[in-house]
Amino acid sequence: MNLRTLKKLSKRAAPLxxxxxxRRKQFRAERDGNYIGGLLIMDRKHWERGRSVHGERVRQFEIKWPARDGGGWIWMVPPDYAxxxxxxxxxxxxxxxPEWDEECTWSALENLVRCHFTDWHPDHEGTPKLLRPLGTAREILRAARDMAAELAVLA
Structure with a gap:
């Protein structure tokens, strides 16, 4: 997933x-101001890049390699901000x-849906069992709509 896809999925997840x-407050992210919240963006196009004289890794998921000109190291890290x-x-x-805690709406929706459609029974040998397929964004959105329909009928 890249940041552009995350923005589109978050827009679709917000009304659900x-x-x-x-009941948390919904708002639009500001430039470099709002933390993604545990989501790892693997599309390297959006990774931050820089140069360092130190060879040790500092951040999680950081990739380093020696600079071609011999002047230190080039580093890349996934983005932290939406x-x-x-x-x-x-x-x-x-x-x-009290502390402020935030995440993108897609991450919040995905967590709600995965927790709802997971069987946490201890008979599954330590591995929870998914009650329906949730491998793609389409399946997660469909499951969220089904959950909303169930809650509307109960209310």
Whole structure:
């Protein structure tokens, strides 16, 4: 997935979240200001690049190789921030020291759907069993619509 696809999927996921009971504040991401929230973007086109004189890895998923001119190292890391305009959800949590927690709407929807359609019974030899296929974005969106329809009937 790349950042452009994430932005489009987040736009499609945003109206489904309130129907599934997610009451967090929805907003659009600002440029380099909103954390993606545990989502790993593997399309290297969007990775941040730079140069360093140090050879040790500093960040998770960082890739380093020696510079051709012999002047240090070239590094690449996946992006931590969503594209400007990506739909996000966020809320404060905590009592004594409340903190702001945010993630993109696609990640929030995917987590809700995967938790709902997973059988966590201990008889599955430690591996939870999916109750329906959720391998593609289309299947996740279809499952979310089915969940919303079930909740609408119950209400």
């Amino acid at each position: 979240l309130p129907l599934l009971g997610d 594209r400007k305009g990506t739909m996000m959800v966020g809320a404060t949590s905590g009592y004594f020291e």
